[in-house]
Amino acid sequence: MKTAQEMKPNSVMLIEGQPWLVQKAEFTKSGRNSAIVKMKLKNLLSGSSTETVFKSEDKVEPVILDRITVSYSYVADDVYVFMDEDFNQYELSADDIESVLPYIVDGMTDECEAVFFEGKVISVDLPTxxxxxxxxxxxxxxxxxxxxxxxxxxxxxxxxxxxxxxxxxxxxxxxxxxxxxxxxxxxxxx
CATH class of the missing domain: 2.40.50.140 (Nucleic acid-binding proteins)
Structure with a gap:
């Protein structure tokens, strides 16, 4: 377990069994009240976003996601297919990869990372x-x-x-x- 203060942007934590990506974390300490951490979170399974406030000493459960290198293969309807070096195919809907969709082009050779949560592929990250x-x-x-x-x-x-x-x-x-x-x-x- 980590404290909310230790969670940095791009880390993932488990809240009520769901993985949440920390998009933004802002630490605030005022004179009267206890220190707080304002976080902007994105649910990695549903794609929904929220903003929430934690006390800096609140305990949260960090999640280590599995990642493997994949390359873009093709698109069929609204399903994008990525392939690893062992020719295993991973299918993702357009909603799952909405943030990287503007940069996916046919014939691209960029190495991507497939992100897994509990054995299921939930997103793909492009190079920076x-x-x-x-x-x-x-x-x-x-x-x-x-x-x-x-x-x-x-x-x-x-x-x-x-x-x-x-x-x-x-x-x-x-x-x-x-x-x-x-x-x-x-x-x-x-």
Whole structure:
């Protein structure tokens, strides 16, 4: 058992038999009251989110989830299929992988991690940084260049990302999958 204060973002804890991912944890200590931890949690089975408050000394049960390396294989209807190195297939619905769906494209070679809870695959995590190609973007805008000038760019799967003004069609870019932000231009994957 750990105290609520020890739970950090991206750790998982068990509440009433359900695994909850800590998305945000904010420790607050006031002069009069006991210290508290405000947490934003996401249920890994149902996908629902909530915000809750724990006393800093409250005991919680941390969960260690099993993870294996998988690669994206194909999609059939709304079921996405991932495969491990032993050719075992893991099927996930679009709802299960909603947060990474904008970055999944046919033929991608990124190594992903399948996350298991009690022997059942519950989600897939992409690498922190991925490389994708721009298929459409408007030309550069002349004028105000005093700040960071960004424009919309469309990827091959239809996802729209804000990129630097100098990015062009067919450029390869790095994207941070945690927040969906453009990082820099990149070389085409080998």
């Amino acid at each position: 940084t991925i490389v994708r190609q721009i298929v459409y973007t408007e030309g550069s805008a002349r004028g105000d260049t005093s700040g960071k000038v960004m424009k919309a760019a469309q990827l091959s799967n239809g996802t729209v990302v804000k990129v630097a003004d100098f990015c062009e069609i067919d450029d390869w870019i790095e994207i941070d999958t945690r927040n969906g932000e453009y990082k820099c231009r990149a070389k085409a994957p080998a």
